[in-house]
Amino acid sequence: MTKKKKKQLLDEKCINVKINNGMSKVGKTKKNLNLDSLEPCYLYISKSSAALNDIIGSVKKFLKGKINFDADFRIFDALDEINEEDFNNFVSMPSFFSTKKIVVIKNIDHLTSRLLKMLTGLLLSANSKDTGIVFIITASKDKLNSKFIDAVKKVGQIKKLKPPLSDDLRKWVREKSELDGIKFTDRAITVLTESVNFESSLLKAEYEKLCTYIISEKEKIIDEKIVKSLVNSINPSNIFDLVDYLGSRSRGNALKALKAISDKNENLIGIVKLIHRMFKCFLYIKSDGGIELARSYTGNKINAPTYFVRKIVDKYAGYSRNYSEAEIIKVFEILNTYDINFRKGEIEDKKLTQKLILEIINVNISS
Numbered sequence: 526m527t528k529k530k531k532k533q534l535l536d537e538k539c540i541n542v543k544i545n546n547g548m549s550k551v552g553k554t555k556k557n558l559n560l561d562s563l564e565p566c567y568l569y570i571s572k573s574s575a576a577l578n579d580i581i582g583s584v585k586k587f588l589k590g591k592i593n594f595d596a597d598f599r600i601f602d603a604l605d606e607i608n609e610e611d612f613n614n615f616v617s618m619p620s621f622f623s624t625k626k627i628v629v630i631k632n633i634d635h636l637t638s639r640l641l642k643m644l645t646g647l648l649l650s651a652n653s654k655d656t657g658i659v660f661i662i663t664a665s666k667d668k669l670n671s672k673f674i675d676a677v678k679k680v681g682q683i684k685k686l687k688p689p690l691s692d693d694l695r696k697w698v699r700e701k702s703e704l705d706g707i708k709f710t711d712r713a714i715t716v717l718t719e720s721v722n723f724e725s726s727l728l729k730a731e732y733e734k735l736c737t738y739i740i741s742e743k744e745k746i747i748d749e750k751i752v753k754s755l756v757n758s759i760n761p762s763n764i765f766d767l768v769d770y771l772g773s774r775s776r777g778n779a780l781k782a783l784k785a786i787s788d789k790n791e792n793l794i795g796i797v798k799l800i801h802r803m804f805k806c807f808l809y810i811k812s813d814g815g816i817e818l819a820r821s822y823t824g825n826k827i828n829a830p831t832y833f834v835r836k837i838v839d840k841y842a843g844y845s846r847n848y849s850e851a852e853i854i855k856v857f858e859i860l861n862t863y864d865i866n867f868r869k870g871e872i873e874d875k876k877l878t879q880k881l882i883l884e885i886i887n888v889n890i891s892s
Contacts, residue, residue, distance in 0.1 A: 560591055560625040566648055566660040566681030568633070570667060576686040577663040579725065581629055584661055593622035595846075601628070603635040605777035612640065616647060619657055626658045633673075634666040641670055648676040694718045694728055701732065702747075707739055712749040720756045730765070731756045733833055764796045771885055772803055772844030779886050787879060797867075797878060800885065801860055802826055806838060807845040807853050816842060852888055859884045 569580050581600070592598060597620045601607050620626045630636070630644070648660065660681070667685075677683055695714050702709050709717070717735070721727035738755055739745050764786060770779035802823070809819035816838060823841075824834045848856075863881045 560623070560659075563625065563659045564681045565656045565658065566662065566677050568662045568664065568677045568681065568683045569686055570664045570683065571686035572665055573686065574665065576725075577631070577665070580663065580686070581631070581661065584627070584629070588627060591623070592625065592627060593620075596620065597623040597626040599628055601630050602775060602777070603630065603632040603637075603640075604781075605775060607636070607640060609640060609643075613643070616658060624657075627661065628658060629661045629663075631663050633662050633664045634669060641673055645670070645673045645676045648673075648680050694725060697725075698728070698732065702736075705736060706745060707736060708746045710746070710748045713747050713752045716749050716752045717756060720752065733836065734765075737833055764799065767796060767882070768799045768803060769840075769844075771800065771882070772841065772847065774847045776886055779882075783879065783882055783886075797860070797863070797881065800856075800882075803841055803844070804848075804853055804856050804860070806841040807848055808850075810838075810842050810845045811850055811853070855888050856885055859888065 569577055571577050585598075588594070588598065599615050601612060616626075616628060633641070636644070644660075647658075662677075674683070695718055698709055698714050698717065717731060718728060721731055735747055735752065735755055739747055739751070767779060767782040767786065770782055806819045806823060809822055810816060812818060819838045819841065820834055823838050824831070859881065863877060866877055
């Protein structure tokens with residue numbers, strides 16, 4: 526087995542550790558599975574946000590090549606303010622490009638009662654697999670509206686996802702690090718898995734940060750001290766999360782992350798560099814050079830192994846679809862303006878960075 530194949534299997538193992546328990550056929554990629562075999566609704570419930578995000582990732586992987594993502598796939602997050610008219614227009618308009626439209630609704634337990642009532646009615650009318658729409662719904666709470674639950678049971682499936690076992694995640698770190706030529710002490714592995722609250726997606730992200738750090742060191746040994754200095758305990762204030770929220774244009778989550786970081790009195794100046802790098806990648810991705818140019822730029826900036834660079838750029842490629850070229854240029858105008866203000870030093874760096882991020886959160890093509 527090749528080294529590349531082993532890495533692929535380990536990555537899949539990290540995800541499948543928890544979603545093998547109770548995962549429906551939507552997340553599996555069997556050869557005989559197609560869009561027409563999907564039921565109208567799948568509701569996933571878990572206290573683990575990473576488990577729910579992994580489900581959505583598995584669904585998108587299954588749908589690749591089967592639907593037109595631009596026209597027939599939308600994600601609505603109830604933590605953000607969902608525009609009722611926008612939602613209604615998308616679900617009511619038939620697809621001209623795919624046999625099914627896919628609607629993902631995250632955090633259904635935060636949906637307004639009006640929209641939940643509308644959704645319940647849509648589900649009750651979707652009484653067969655011939656319906657042209659499939660709802661993928663996630664929730665972090667068991668207690669949901671009884672009429673909504675009854676509607677889901679009538680037309681689809683409800684799956685409760687269990688978090689991964691700590692021993693499985695520790696084993697994954699040992700196997701992955703050995704493959705990457707890196708050594709983790711036993712205590713470092715324990716601290717790492719506990720810091721991410723045994724969330725597999727977060728574990729992978731933090732593992733990659735640690736590897737990016739240690740790869741240029743002569744002694745490639747990660748101990749407890751290194752983990753504690755580089756890995757944030759699980760909380761909404763991680764600056765990497767904030768950058769991702771900006772990339773995905775998740776306005777509500779970005780505002781919450783910014784507030785959480787500010788409340789903890791963390792230094793925000795470092796985030797400007799991350800934002801600049803991400804939007805610079807967006808420009809490269811949308812240029813004639815495309816992905817390869819973005820990979821070259823990112824590789825030069827972070828000095829990381831090729832497969833780390835590929836993962837970062839692939840993530841940015843997805844985010845780049847959320848911004849037009851005009852909006853990206855507008856963000857750079859904002860960054861340049863604030864760069865001058867940073868150099869002047871007339872306003873405290875932290876407050877200036879907060880203002881900068883708020884402007885980027887609110888950027889739009891008409892601004």
